[in-house]
Amino acid sequence: MDYTQFIDEQKKAISEQVSDEKVICALSGGVDSSVATVLAHRAGVNVENYFIDDYLRKKEEYAFVRDTFARLGIKVELCDIQDEMMGALEGVSDNTQKRPIFRKVFYGAFGRIVQEKGVKYLLQGTIKADRKMFERGQLQHNVGIPFQEYGIEQAVEPLTELYKHEVREVAKLLGLPPEISERAPFPGPGLLIRCLGEVTREKVDLIREGLAAAEEELAYLNPFQVIVAVSDTLVCSMIDRAVPDKYMLIIRAVKSKDAMTAEGIVPSQELKDRLEERLMALGKVGRVLWDPTNKPPGTIEYI
Ligand code: XMP
Numbered sequence: 193m194d195y196t197q198f199i200d201e202q203k204k205a206i207s208e209q210v211s212d213e214k215v216i217c218a219l220s221g222g223v224d225s226s227v228a229t230v231l232a233h234r235a236g237v238n239v240e241n242y243f244i245d246d247y248l249r250k251k252e253e254y255a256f257v258r259d260t261f262a263r264l265g266i267k268v269e270l271c272d273i274q275d276e277m278m279g280a281l282e283g284v285s286d287n288t289q290k291r292p293i294f295r296k297v298f299y300g301a302f303g304r305i306v307q308e309k310g311v312k313y314l315l316q317g318t319i320k321a322d323r324k325m326f327e328r329g330q331l332q333h334n335v336g337i338p339f340q341e342y343g344i345e346q347a348v349e350p351l352t353e354l355y356k357h358e359v360r361e362v363a364k365l366l367g368l369p370p371e372i373s374e375r376a377p378f379p380g381p382g383l384l385i386r387c388l389g390e391v392t393r394e395k396v397d398l399i400r401e402g403l404a405a406a407e408e409e410l411a412y413l414n415p416f417q418v419i420v421a422v423s424d425t426l427v428c429s430m431i432d433r434a435v436p437d438k439y440m441l442i443i444r445a446v447k448s449k450d451a452m453t454a455e456g457i458v459p460s461q462e463l464k465d466r467l468e469e470r471l472m473a474l475g476k477v478g479r480v481l482w483d484p485t486n487k488p489p490g491t492i493e494y495i
Pocket residue numbers: 322325330331332333334377378379380381385417451452487490491492493494
């Protein structure tokens with residue numbers, strides 16, 4: 193593909209679609225939404241970027257996104273829906289219910305912004321793999337959205353014909369820094385899909401801290417993605433066998449090109465020991481399990 197031509201075509205398509213109207217961008221800081229917003233900015237479109245903090249993001253994610261885009265001269269506003277999201281998920285332990293709840297609260301928030309601002313358009317970085325997985329029956333948070341129900345007239349989606357590795361090429365050509373262009377994918381529903389059973393702040397906090405440690409320790413293997421999931425069932429520790437009060441953290445790192453298939457990484461004993469020590473030090477962790485399951489037959493994420 194000629195990526196320079198792609199950039200020119202998409203800039204033209206975006207400005208034709210929205211003309212001089214304002215656009216709201218759902219900017220998570222992943223490579224897809226970052227490329228979408230930079231394309232729109234370069235197309236000269238009036239874009240307002242919002243980072244939705246729903247409590248399900250990585251550690252210090254808003255600060256990273258805000259500061260990275262500030263260096264590119266792009267402002268990112270914070271929309272805090274932590275209480276709303278965690279409230280909606282409270283008591284929900286059925287894993288099939290969680291994505292639909294997430295989607296409703298997430299797009300509800302964008303619907304409110306769009307209506308408050310009197311805007312018609314929502315810009316988002318949906319890519320080809322999202323569409324493909326949706327077509328295969330996997331619910332994707334950003335595909336098949338009944339936008340009108342949320343008061344959003346139209347979505348602007350310049351990347352639906354690209355896979356992740358192609359989006360990275362476009363990101364580099366647009367001059368995005370490697371912290372963005374080479375960023376590991378992170379799912380729209382965030383840490384929600386790594387939380388087995390009810391999603392609680394305590395479980396999300398553990399995953400968030402565990403993920404920061406695991407990503408650091410595994411970086412030298414250049415994985416496509418690192419996953420830390422948390423169990424629902426509690427287990428014992430040596431301190432008090434009568435009270436199973438510790439979680440199991442499940443660690444997974446995969447190699448992949450486009451997320452359609454993936455190869456689970458088997459860690460060395462040394463790496464396993466080092467990371468286990470860091471994760472146990474978080475407290476509340478009673479077991480650390482490694483999961484090198486390939487896709488297929490597994491999926492990359494847990495839920
Ligand atoms: P799976 O688990 O299906 O994941 O093997 C493949 C890739 O998609 C990401 N993923 C999602 N991304 N919304 C997203 O934006 C979702 O609902 C979703 N589910 C999975 C996952 O992180 C991996 O990169």
